[in-house]
Amino acid sequence: MRQEDPVADSAAAQHERDAMRRAVALASRGAGLTSPNPVVGCVVLDRTGRAVGEGWHKRAGGPHAEIHALAEAGDDARGGTAVVTLEPCHHTGRTGPCTQALLDAGIARVVYAVADPHPVASGGAAALAAAGVDVAGGLLADEAAAVNAAWLTSVALDRPYVHWKFAATLDGRVAAADGTSRWITSAEARADVHRLRAECDAVLVGSGTARTDDPHLAVRGLPGVRQPLRVVVDTDASAVRPGARVLDDAAPTLLAVAEDAPEPPAGRAEVLRLPRAADGTGLDLTALLSALHERAVRSVLLEGGPTLAGAFVAAGAVDRVTAYLAPVLLGAGPQVLTGAGITTLAQALRLHVTGTAQLGPDLRVTAVPTRTEES
Numbered sequence: 001m002r003q004e005d006p007v008a009d010s011a012a013a014q015h016e017r018d019a020m021r022r023a024v025a026l027a028s029r030g031a032g033l034t035s036p037n038p039v040v041g042c043v044v045l046d047r048t049g050r051a052v053g054e055g056w057h058k059r060a061g062g063p064h065a066e067i068h069a070l071a072e073a074g075d076d077a078r079g080g081t082a083v084v085t086l087e088p089c090h091h092t093g094r095t096g097p098c099t100q101a102l103l104d105a106g107i108a109r110v111v112y113a114v115a116d117p118h119p120v121a122s123g124g125a126a127a128l129a130a131a132g133v134d135v136a137g138g139l140l141a142d143e144a145a146a147v148n149a150a151w152l153t154s155v156a157l158d159r160p161y162v163h164w165k166f167a168a169t170l171d172g173r174v175a176a177a178d179g180t181s182r183w184i185t186s187a188e189a190r191a192d193v194h195r196l197r198a199e200c201d202a203v204l205v206g207s208g209t210a211r212t213d214d215p216h217l218a219v220r221g222l223p224g225v226r227q228p229l230r231v232v233v234d235t236d237a238s239a240v241r242p243g244a245r246v247l248d249d250a251a252p253t254l255l256a257v258a259e260d261a262p263e264p265p266a267g268r269a270e271v272l273r274l275p276r277a278a279d280g281t282g283l284d285l286t287a288l289l290s291a292l293h294e295r296a297v298r299s300v301l302l303e304g305g306p307t308l309a310g311a312f313v314a315a316g317a318v319d320r321v322t323a324y325l326a327p328v329l330l331g332a333g334p335q336v337l338t339g340a341g342i343t344t345l346a347q348a349l350r351l352h353v354t355g356t357a358q359l360g361p362d363l364r365v366t367a368v369p370t371r372t373e374e375s
Contacts, residue, residue, distance in 0.1 A: 015049035016111050019083035020140045024113070026056040026065070027085045028147050032199040033059050033226060036296040038151040042069040042084040044077050044107075052076040064089065066098040070105045078106035085144040087116040087137065088124035099124045102133070109134040113144030117155050146354075150200075150299035153319055159289040162317050164302040164309055165196055167324040168336050174306065177332040179212065188360030189324040193303075194219050196322065200301040202229040202254075202292060206282075206308035207239035210246070217303070218250040227251035229297060233308060235282050237264035254295075256288055281339075282308070285315045310339035313349055318369065321351060325363045 026041030034040075034057050042065035044053035053076070055068020066088055070077055082088075088098040088110065102110060110133055116122040129135045145152060150161035167185040168174050175181035183190065197203050203217045210232050217230040230246050230253040232239070237257040240246065246253045247267035255264050256272045264271060272291055275284045292300065302312060312318050323336075342348060351367035358364075 012049055015045055016081065016083055016139060019043040019045055019051060019081075020085070020111065020113060020144070022051070022054065023065075023083055023085050024140065024143050024147055026054060027144070030057050030059075031147075032201075032228075035060060035151070035201045035298045036154075038086055038148050040065040040084065040086045040148075042066045042082060044069045044073040045081040045083065046073070046076045047079045049081075052080070061094045064095060064098050067095070067101055070101060070107075073105070079108050080106075081109040081111060082107045083111045083139075085113045086148065087112045087114065087122065088128065089116065090122070090124040090127045091120050097124070099127045099131075102128065103131055107133060109136075111136045111139050113137070113139055113141045114148065114152070117152065149319070154293065154298040159286075159293050159317070160201065160297045161299045161319050162289075162302055162312060163196065163200060163299065163320040163322065164312065164318050165193060165322045165324075166303075166309065166336055167193075167326065169326055169328040169330050171329050171331065172336050173330040173333040174336055175333045176330050179333075181213075184328060185324045185326045185362045186360035189326075189362040189364065191221060192324070192359055192364065194221055196301055197228055198222050198225040200228050200299045201297040202231050202300045204231040204233065204300050204302050204304060204308075206233045206304040207235060208305045208307060209303070210234060210239040210244070212305075214245050215303070216245040216248075216250065228301070229254055229292075229295070231256060231292070231300075233283055233288065233304070234264060235261065235276065237261040240264055240269075242267070256283060256291075258283060277311075282311055285311060285317060289317065306334055306336060306338040310337050310341075313337065314339065314341040318349075321365075321367045321369075323365045323367075324359070325365065327361055 023041035023043045027039045030039035037060045040057045042055050043051055046052045053069040053073025055065045057065045090097050090099045110128055125135050153161040197219045218227055219225050230251050233256045234240050235258050242265040253269035254272055255269045258276050259273045274287045277284050350370045352370050353367045355366040
């Protein structure tokens with residue numbers, strides 16, 4: 001029996017870890033471009049552990065990450081290792097199965113981070129192992145899952161991943177007592193919001209924001225991005241007026257109204273009629289998220305005001321929070337969150353901070369609910 005060289009094994013393991021970190025970084029480049037498919041990155045190592053090819057899933061319907069990486073690696077892939085952030089797919093959709101491409105390239109080992117939970121595409125690891133490929137899973141799984149959180153959440157819950165974004169003063173106000181709110185945060189922070197929009201499938205606001213701000217909601221300043229669906233929750237069809245900015249042709253728009261609401265001035269927008277919430281305030285959020293999921297929306301950027309945000313928090317439908325905090329004090333005015341159903345500290349939605357950054361004079365804080373992290 002051949003004895004393994006522990007030094008060589010250690011070096012090989014480090015090559016694979018480095019390759020997986022690179023693959024995670026590559027996967028992130030597909031954010032906002034691959035939906036309803038996942039973001040995936042892949043690095044191919046030759047027999048010596050040298051990186052000879054890399055790629056990422058660039059758009060839905062296009063070649064998968066493995067295909068790009070194998071093409072770059074060429075003959076050097078034979079006998080080598082494919083390091084990929086998601087278990088290679090084993091089905092034929094708009095593209096062929098990556099498992100077969102890996103076998104055709106002569107890959108001897110596949111290391112993946114996260115098992116594919118999709119019932120159609122899963123099974124790649126077992127198929128590769130059955131064909132004689134050495135397969136290992138779980139390497140840097142947390143990092144790979146984090147970059148693919150939107151898609152993984154949508155598969156697990158059959159609803160879009162909801163990312164709540166807000167801008168506030170240090171004393172938690174989203175506007176002054178007279179309603180003025182432009183601008184609490186700096187130009188740098190506002191530019192970053194457009195990055196978040198570009199990474200999501202839909203941007204969602206409520207009737208209060210539509211009525212007060214007449215928001216445009218399209219991505220600006222980032223050429224080549226796919227514009228997200230603009231969604232306005234206008235329960236009584238009274239907030240979006242003729243000529244509203246969301247009715248232009250810069251991006252598609254969906255107006256969500258109650259089943260018994262009058263006909264809104266849709267213009268170029270699609271109208272979606274939904275049941276009202278059980279308590280009579282607003283729309284049934286479960287029905288809204290289900291309807292968006294059926295439209296291939298896998299991630300939503302919630303930019304609504306305190307009332308809509310409170311409804312999402314009360315429904316347990318917030319998966320990530322990004323707060324832009326300005327070094328400003330107002331002392332009065334609407335707060336970040338209302339109507340969330342939280343009446344005592346024991347009911348507080350606890351968050352785990354995943355990142356902070358200074359943008360101009362402002363502080364960006366990104367966090368996820370503790371329950372989401374644990375799950």
